[in-house]
Amino acid sequence: MNLSPYALPMPALPFTATRLAQTLLGLGFVLHSVVGGLHGLSVDEAHYLLYALHPALSYFDHPPLVGWVQWPLVALDAPVIILRLVPGLVWLASGWLVYQLACELSESSSPRHGLPDTAAGLAAVLVFVVAPMFNLLGIALVPDSLLMLLSLALLRQTLRLMRPQAGHRAQDWLLLGLLLGLAGLAKYTAILAALAVAACLLRTHGWQLLRQPWLWAAVLTALAVVAPVFIWNAQHQWLSFDYQIRHGAGSQWQVRNLLIFGLLQALAYGPLMLWAWQGWRLVAAPAARLSALFFVLPFGVLAYLSGGGSGLPHWTAPAWAALAPLAGIGLARAFALGQRRWMAAAAGFEGLTLALLLATMLTGLLPWSSDKTPLGAADNPFADLHGWELAGERASQLARQEGLASVAVQHWTLGSRLGWYARPLPVQVLDQRMDQFDLWAAPLAAGANTLLLDWSLMPFAVPLGPKGFQACQLLDSLEPQRLGQATATFRFYACRHWQGAAEAGP
Numbered sequence: 001m002n003l004s005p006y007a008l009p010m011p012a013l014p015f016t017a018t019r020l021a022q023t024l025l026g027l028g029f030v031l032h033s034v035v036g037g038l039h040g041l042s043v044d045e046a047h048y049l050l051y052a053l054h055p056a057l058s059y060f061d062h063p064p065l066v067g068w069v070q071w072p073l074v075a076l077d078a079p080v081i082i083l084r085l086v087p088g089l090v091w092l093a094s095g096w097l098v099y100q101l102a103c104e105l106s107e108s109s110s111p112r113h114g115l116p117d118t119a120a121g122l123a124a125v126l127v128f129v130v131a132p133m134f135n136l137l138g139i140a141l142v143p144d145s146l147l148m149l150l151s152l153a154l155l156r157q158t159l160r161l162m163r164p165q166a167g168h169r170a171q172d173w174l175l176l177g178l179l180l181g182l183a184g185l186a187k188y189t190a191i192l193a194a195l196a197v198a199a200c201l202l203r204t205h206g207w208q209l210l211r212q213p214w215l216w217a218a219v220l221t222a223l224a225v226v227a228p229v230f231i232w233n234a235q236h237q238w239l240s241f242d243y244q245i246r247h248g249a250g251s252q253w254q255v256r257n258l259l260i261f262g263l264l265q266a267l268a269y270g271p272l273m274l275w276a277w278q279g280w281r282l283v284a285a286p287a288a289r290l291s292a293l294f295f296v297l298p299f300g301v302l303a304y305l306s307g308g309g310s311g312l313p314h315w316t317a318p319a320w321a322a323l324a325p326l327a328g329i330g331l332a333r334a335f336a337l338g339q340r341r342w343m344a345a346a347a348g349f350e351g352l353t354l355a356l357l358l359a360t361m362l363t364g365l366l367p368w369s370s371d372k373t374p375l376g377a378a379d380n381p382f383a384d385l386h387g388w389e390l391a392g393e394r395a396s397q398l399a400r401q402e403g404l405a406s407v408a409v410q411h412w413t414l415g416s417r418l419g420w421y422a423r424p425l426p427v428q429v430l431d432q433r434m435d436q437f438d439l440w441a442a443p444l445a446a447g448a449n450t451l452l453l454d455w456s457l458m459p460f461a462v463p464l465g466p467k468g469f470q471a472c473q474l475l476d477s478l479e480p481q482r483l484g485q486a487t488a489t490f491r492f493y494a495c496r497h498w499q500g501a502a503e504a505g506p
Contacts, residue, residue: 017118018099021125025095028129029088031358032138036084038362039385045140046388046416049074049083050440053423058232060240060436065185066143090145091138094321097152098128102325104159105279105288106332120279123335124328126272128321130350132357133268133313143187144317150183151193151318155294158197162204162287170214177218181225188244192298193318194222199297200290239434253307261306268313269320270350272343275330276323282333283326294322361385364482383487384457387480391453391490392421398475399425399451402494408450410460412437418453430463448498451475456489463495470497 041049051059051067052074058064073083102124103117128134137145157176180197183190201209209215233240280292298319305311334343364383395407395418408428409415412435419427419437426441428450444450452472454460462472472495479486 017122021099021118021122024122024125024129025092025099028095028135028138029092032088032091032135033081033085035358035362036088036139037081039364040388041080041417041420042140042385043413043416044142046420047436048141048143050416050419050436053420054440056232057228057235058240060236060243060434060439062143062187062240063185063226063229064232065146065182066141068185069146070141084139084141087141087145088138090141090149091134094134094149094152095125095128097149097156098124098321098324098328101152101156101159101291102328104156105283105291105325106329119335120325120329120332122328123331124325126347127270127275127324127327127331130272130347130354131269131320131324132350132354133317134321135354135358137314137317142314144314146186147183147190147193148318148321150179150186150190151294151298151322154179154183154193154197155291155322158200159287159291162200162290168212168214170217173212173214173218174221177221178225180218180222184222184226184229189298189302189315189318192301193294196293196297199293200287203290204287236439243434247310251309254309255307257309257311258303258307261303261311264313265316267353269316270353271346272331272350273320273323273327274346275334275343276327277330278333279326279328279330282329291322292326295319364487386482386487387478387490388417389421390480391455391478392418392423394476394478394490395422395451395453395492396425398492398494402451402475404449404451404494406441406444406448406450408444408452408495410452410454410463411458414453414455414458444498446498446500449494449496450498452493452495454491454493456491462493465499467500468498469495470499471495 047061048066049070051064052070055067055071056064059067070083070086073086099121103121106120107117134148137148154176157172157179161172161176176197180190180194183193201215205212229240276292276295280289283289283291299316302311302316302319331343334340360382364386399405399407399422406426406428407418407422408430409418410430412429412431412433415427415429415437419425419440427437428441428444429435429437430444430452452462452469454462463469464472472493475492475494478490478492480488480490
């Protein structure tokens with residue numbers, strides 16, 4: 001049986017596949033820009049904007065690139081709707097790389113060049129555009145957004161270096177080193193993409209590759225680019241490396257955690273990715289088949305770590321993006337064979353999931369909520385996208401009114417949005433856990449006063465007594481509204497005479 005996508009004629013399209021792919025990506029970019037202007041910052045977005053507000057060689061949680069790329073706009077005091085153009089552009093560039101990779105990988109499986117190549121690219125873009133998680137990354141910039149783009153660029157550059165005639169071109173090796181270094185500046189898990197690069201090149205060229213001088217030039221280039229991370233860590237007692245090792249290890253490994261991880265992955269990236277298996281079978285060139293390592297290695301490691309409770313759905317985005325070109329090839333073949341019912345069902349499911357996700361983000365309202373399920377219920381992960389801008393403005397007003405020089409919270413996730421919306425007031429986190437806020441602002445001094453914020457979706461007891469404040473006075477409560485309902489309650493306290501570090505508790 002001939003599995004080649006070239007064995008069957010492709011149906012005529014009213015527009016070129018390339019133009020349709022560009023249109024899909026353009027519409028996605030517009031959608032992200034509109035949605036991004038209609039709701040507040042997530043906790044991660046705000047945290048990485050604070051990176052840009054405090055430029056440094058690196059940071060406690062992550063390498064610095066996510067802050068560096070936002071620094072120019074933050075320095076210009078751009079509004080959030082403009083700041084969110086950055087993740088939109090990263091998403092757009094990633095989608096275009098998915099298209100190009102699908103075309104190139106499909107082309108490698110047959111000597112013919114024509115519509116089937118671009119049809120595979122169009123199908124890959126469809127996979128990318130309808131996957132819910134990729135759309136979230138097109139709205140909110142996180143390190144994984146940048147690593148996704150750089151992983152796709154690394155995959156394309158690696159495929160070029162796997163060609164025999166490319167082995168001695170200095171510019172190709174130096175570009176590889178630059179991309180590896182930038183990936184290292186994006187997120188520590190870039191090491192997994194680097195392992196995929198090494199595996200592909202060694203499998204193609206053998207151990208004689210180690211005698212290639214330009215390979216070592218690429219390694220030195222990568223190390224030079226990523227050097228700020230090592231310099232910062234050396235200056236801060238290797239804080240970030242230690243935190244990441246402990247954070248990645250998680251707790252006791254459980255099959256239940258792995259199953260939950262798998263379910264979330266299926267919802268986040270969608271059933272259209274299943275056609276990647278057929279796409280992998282279709283590509284004939286060894287280099288094209290090895291491209292699957294850019295999915296298998298990162299996803300396998302992160303899936304295993306999820307068993308210890310350490311894993312979020314967007315951590316695997318770079319791996320899934322690298323798989324999307326193969327899924328596009330498989331879908332193009334299935335479409336040519338007339339196997340469209342399952343494709344339509346899968347695309348419809350993902351489209352519905354995406355629509356519900358975006359609607360929930362915009363409204364803060366869960367589809368199954370009712371009058372008996374308040375909008376700000378603790379089990380609603382989207383309620384916290386609303387109300388923080390008003391809370392930050394009110395905190396600034398009350399701090400000025402009471403003569404307080406800082407604001408305080410009892411968990412770092414509460415500090416990120418408050419730090420952004422109440423800037424330039426420093427934020428102090430009143431717990432005993434080391435985090436980035438301890439590096440941005442000195443711990444609250446003994447006898448100091450501050451404005452304490454408590455949020456109903458993550459409430460804490462007001463810290464009073466020998467290891468807390470001598471006294472706290474409730475100044476105001478704020479209940480921002482969304483669709484006529486309160487999203488949450490913010491309480492503001494003037495707290496006097498700090499006496500120590502209390503163990504934060506609900």
